[in-house]
Amino acid sequence: MTEGEAKPQVEIVVVGATDSAHASPKSDDIPVVSTEVFADKAKQKQLKFTIDPAINEGSESGSSSVRELPIADLEKEPQFDHYRNALSIKRQIIPRRPSLKQLHGVEWDQDQESIPLPSQKVPIEAEKKKLGWIEGVLIRCVLNIIGVMLYLRISWVAAQAGLLLGSVVLLLSSAIVFLTALSMSAICTNGKIRGGGTYFIISRSLGPDFGGSIGIIFAVANAVSAAVYLAGFADTVLEVMKNHNAYIVDGGVNDIRIIGWITAVLLLAVVCAGLNFESKAQIVLLIVLIVSLLNYFAGLCMSPTTLQRAQGITGFNGTTLTDNSLPDWRGETFASVLAVYFPAATGFLAGANISGDLKEPEKAIPKGTIIGVTITSILYLAVLWLTGATCVRDASGLVEDLNNGMLSACAINQTCNYGLHNYYHILEIEGAWGPLITAGVFSSTLSSALASTVSAPKVLQAVARDRIFPYIGFFAKGSKKSDEPVRGYLLTFAITVGIIAIGDINQIAPLISNFFMASYALINYACFDASFAKSPGFRPAFKFYNMWLSLLGAFTCTVMMFFISWVNALITVIFIMLLYVYLTRRKPDVNWGDSTQANSFKNAVQNMLKLQTTQDHVKTYRPMILLLTGNPCKRKQMVNFVSNITRNQGMLICGQVLLAPLDDSTLQARQHFSQKIVWWLKKRHIRAFYYSYLANNLQEGVLALLQLCGMGKLSPNIMIMGFKNDWDTSDYAVIKEYFLLIHCGFDFNKGVGILRIPNSAKAPAEKETKAFMEIFNSERQQPNLLRTSADDRLDGRSSICTSQSVESFAVFAERLMPTDSERKRAKSTTERNNVFSVRTGQVVKRDIQDEKNKANADPRCHTASSSSSLSEASARSQFEIEVLDNEEKKKHAILSITKLRRKASMEKTSKVAVENFQKRIKKAVIDVWWLYDDGGLSILIPHLLSQEGYLENAKLRVFTIVKRSDVFDDEQSKLIILLNKLRIKFNKVNVYAEDRIQDNEETLRLFHELISKFKVPNKTVGQMEEPAASVLVDDVELATFRSTTERIMKARNLLLTHSKNANLIIVTIPVPRKKALSASLYLAWLELLSRDLPLTFLLRGNQEPVLTFYS
The missing domain is CATH 1.20.1740.10 (Amino acid/polyamine transporter I)
Known part of the structure; x- marks a missing residue:
């Protein structure tokens, strides 16, 4: 070819990627797509461009050869079948578009390219003759x-x-x-x-x-x-x-x-x-x-x-x-x-x-x-x-009348036989x-x-x-x-x-x-x-x-x-x-995307926007609660109790923090688990939302929940968590972490509640929960997804599980049977980390348990990092899948289902219903110890509980403590007038003077027993590193908060005297002073106000009024 001669151009027509297999093009080949086209070429959108053949000079195939253009390995062009409902097509192979996870970096699974169905017969709809618009x-x-x-x-x-x-x-x-x-x-x-x-x-x-x-x-x-x-x-x-x-x-x-x-x-x-x-x-x-x-x-x-x-x-x-x-x-x-x-x-x-x-x-x-x-x-x-x-209109039908012009004369007497x-x-x-x-x-x-x-x-x-x-x-x-x-x-x-x-x-x-x-x-x-x-x-x-x-x-x-x-x-x-x-x-279990759903969404958004621009008013206050439940299925009593507060009167959000790395298996498990929790809440008729958050530690997750859950004005204004029963024997890091959660609630201007359920109510609920979970997983014959939730530590019934003793549990996951690669990966990960041992559905944390055994000599020697979070390998292993392939185990599971059903039926007594806060208690009594003015939340919550739910029509007894006896009578009359103006129905008001309450040696001994474990010499706390510096207490701090401590101990004496037989005790708790009050002293106060008592709800408002006597 001479220099002045025009170079021939190769026209390329891009019609889109095809599904046919082609050899990979060489680097010097002309990038041209396959010549496969649709049947109707007129409907194709073609992109034409030219390539200079000189680029390919020297190639084996020459400049005019046609090769496949590798537009994408995984990406698919828009296809009709991708928008088809696979469930409505019978006996066909339906192509499926690649998932986001596959495009985002997961290995391409050829088995997922299409939905294989039993045979490839032409479906019934295509076999029978269809009718056109004229005939049909x-x-x-x-x-x-x-x-x-x-x-x-x-x-x-x-x-x-x-x-x-x-x-x-x-x-x-x-x-x-x-x-x-x-x-x-x-x-x-x-x-x-x-x-x-x-x-x-x-x-x-x-x-x-x-x-x-x-x-x-x-x-x-x-x-x-x-x-x-x-x-x-x-x-x-x-x-x-x-x-x-x-x-x-x-x-x-x-x-x-x-x-x-x-x-x-x-x-x-x-x-x-x-x-x-x-x-x-x-x-x-x-x-x-x-x-x-x-x-x-x-x-x-x-x-x-x-x-x-x-x-x-x-x-x-x-x-x-x-x-x-x-x-x-x-x-x-x-x-x-x-x-x-x-x-x-x-x-x-x-x-x-x-x-x-x-x-x-x-x-x-x-x-x-x-x-x-x-x-x-x-x-x-x-x-x-x-x-x-x-x-x-009228005609006689007689020819004679026609000839005589009297054809319609019969209309006069209505004897006509013909006509309209x-x-x-x-x-x-x-x-x-x-x-x-x-x-x-x-x-x-x-x-x-x-x-x-x-x-x-x-x-x-x-x-x-x-x-x-x-x-x-x-x-x-x-x-x-x-x-x-x-x-x-x-x-x-x-x-x-x-x-x-x-x-x-x-x-x-x-x-x-x-x-x-x-x-x-x-x-x-x-x-x-x-x-x-x-x-x-x-x-x-x-x-x-x-x-x-x-x-x-x-x-x-x-x-x-x-x-x-x-x-x-x-x-x-x-x-x-x-x-x-x-x-x-x-309630048919169907989802057709009907206009009812569209209207629900539209109305919800419009009302949310309207609420966003509406100024808050004390008369429209409603409790919107973030309940730190961990797995709600394991905190059934806690969820049931709080749902009695928000039933038809507020909003409940069950929040869970998951300690796990951000990877595909974690996200998938979280999604499936969320769906199951929503299903569980619906089946139990609990009006609540569920939020979960992946975090590196518990505090980070709770902070995120406090900031992100809810929307607009429908955001939580109260945070409730379970009481940590074993705080006095836990690591400093765990105590600090728990104490910081309380601070988090107050930092975000929320009311804070801590629920303590007595030990007598634990056993039936635990049995029922375990039976429910085993039946749920076994009946669906699905592998258990094993993982640990960080805020399982926030348990309202039992001791909080720390990183030394992690309470693991089987999470519901609606999932297809895993592939061989998943099985191998799960097995190798488990063996590598030496984390899980599956025995009759229980998961034991070996490495953490070993650490706990080693730490018996000095249980407070762990650092914050080792005690408040899990290693990446351990966290990842929490979400691995263990598939039970053994047929004997399957048979055993079926037999277990039958036994569990019989057992659950026998245990379904009225006592269990009462302890689970579901069955109404006749002649119930709620004792409210309104020790501090918190804006009225401590009196509003018991009022709501007495309106409906398991404490409906309960007697409300209000107690308070004043500092001096000379204002005793005056304060009592004022409190009665206030409750009447607030339209709070009460049965009795008791006011006690702090200077007249006798000390109790047993209470004093309990306080010293609790605080002695954390007491250190003066001027040493400031020299310590975290977390000890936030947990330990010295004489200076004890002297600073002596009046509060004495008030708490006297309140305990009254609680033991007057509220031992109450069905619910609500106690207003003090606000912990930041950078001044240690975790051990504050938790000791909470222990004094709740130990050896019936169901106790420790509560503190955010000092904003929630009640008013103005119209």
Whole structure:
């Protein structure tokens, strides 16, 4: 190639990465992607660029070779199947997009590229033939809307309301139907529609409560409608037979029953033959209907015969048109005429009801329904005006009266037999050949009955498959070949036969019309609600709708229900509400992303924003509690007690700090565990949130929880933790850490509560918790995820687990069985760190236990770092998975479940319920020791507990201690007045003077016993390093806080004397002075106020008022 010659350019077309395997390109190859393209190249977005071949000179392949462009190894381009619901596709391999963890650095697992399912047969949905929008929707809509009303009642509407008001009746009905069709079209185009029709649309939009209610009603309404249509068909056949002097039995109701039953059997055979055969039958009926209507229009073009003129047929006549323009009410009103006509317009959902059998329901339903409604509305309006322009209102039918000009004279004494007012078969008289009109009547009734016979089982099958109602799962199964609801067909047949057997169904038909109207009202409301919620997930492809028009449609449908028959409307509403209440209480375990969820989110955000700009007021104060529970399942008593405070009156957040490194296994375990805790809280009917935080140490985690949990004004204002029973024997680092948590609460301006549950209440709760956890893990046959929670140390029932004695436990984790690599990794990690030993579900911390044994000689020699946090290896091993593969262990687990269930049942006594703070205690007593003015929290909490919960209607006894006896009487009267003004109901007020309370040698000895372990010589504390400097106490500090110590000891003497038998003791505690008060002295105070006493709640407000006596 010469220097001046233009270099050839290679055009590259990037069409996206493919899934096919290719060899890795060499470094000097031209980076070109695979030539695989989509079938429809016109739909591809192509990115063209050129590459100079000189770049590749010298390459083996040459400059024109084509190679694969390595766009990404793991990244996938947008694919249709990635957005498919894998659970809805049967027997297919569904490609799956790579997870964030895989893209973020975890090894690529080829097994995760797709969801392997048993076989690759074509799914049932693809095996059976689907219907297009004409055959599946348009024809069914037209056939179901065009019924006997067109043939037998449209002329009556013209006679009563006149052409003008009659047109208003028709247009008003069509407008309501058209609005509903628009709403339905919007919902149908907001995602893929499956089987179930109206039920599917409403349930996925408004949720299972409304959807399930209307699903059952709609299925019943369709089944009964089939009987109504068949009864109408049988009545018409019987009229024809009577005209020919023929009958079967008696020419009455028995003949109607026989004809109806025979027809029902024939329709059952048609639908059981398959939907394709039924569709062909519908086409035949449509042809008959079209021929019948063409016969009518042809008859209008003919000149009327003498007999027809005697029967009131005038042909197109301006005088007739003028006379029939205005209304001529004869025992009817506009409302009654509208009530008679409106049910004729309610068959437009026939196509939507077989949504599962349509090729593209999201396209077919809107197109077919709207076109069908438009065609039938025009047809009804045309027939109304044609009959009004060609037939008089009254005619005797006698040729002599016609010749004498007295044709309508019979109207005076109401003896006319013909005319729009008196004869319903006007279309038959005006048609070119009367029998064809009768055939049209047969066709319309049979097509409507056939559509109802198909719709009812389809809807019932969809409801049964969603499992929101019990005992109907039998009807969920379809036929093997085409998934037809044969069982539903048989049930519909039985209902139809039973209704026909009643004979007189005139009273049932209006109720069924109201059932349909309720469905249409909910469709409109579903569209409005989804639009009004402004959910990003509501993105209908159909744009010709408006949420306010949908709301108008819902309102008009509801009005029409009561307009037609308020009694039937009331029955319909009551029936729906009963089903709704049942489903609400049953709480079906489904999640369809309905508008109810969207509205909940929207309302929550709006209210949160409103609260954020609302200034706090003492009258609106509510306790919002951060409860440091660790694993809430292991602190059930603690959670139950605090939930009694916040029940319907505040907010409870269960907080847990997890000591673990930030890695993928930890995050996954945390996520699964959080889901299980939420489930556990829900099952126990505890209204609480759950927050967990990964941290290096306990204090860091609690600080994060205090700052981050909650949102806006819905953030905790009280922090509650468990009392550390073994503080006096713990390491200095652990004592300091616990003491600092109390300071953290006050630092963030929170009220602080410390709950001490006496030892007598521990055992039953421990047994129940252990049984619950073992059953939970064993029944699901899932591996236990073993880990340690840092704030298991904050136990309200037992001693706090330090890093020397870590209380490990099995965490619920909903997890698939691990792969071989996970098994090996778990095993090697366990062996390497020598951490866990699994024996009958218990986890023992070997290395930490060894350290504890070594430290017996000097239990306070550990440093802060070694005692307050775990090593990275130990923390990581807490989250490793131990898989129990041994079959014997599985059998043992099953036997253990049975034993545990029996044991749990035997231990479920009233005593356990009381100790778990669930069962109400009769004649309960709450003693409040209001030692310090903390803003009123110490008196508000017992008041809330006495309002509801296990201490409902408890007696409230208030105690306080004043400094001098000379103000004793005055302070007592003031306290009584204050409580009355605060509207706190109390049983007794006791005020004690501090200088009159006698000392107790036992209390003094206990204090010295507690403090002697931590007492050091003066001027040595300041020279010590942490954590000892924050824990130890000297004589100077004891002298500084001597008055407080004496007050605490005297309070203990009174507590032992007066509150030994109380069901709950609430004591106001002093605020610890930062940099002045040691941890050991403060914890000694708390020990004095709670040891050897019933359930004790040590509490201190943040000094902000929570009570006021002003209105």
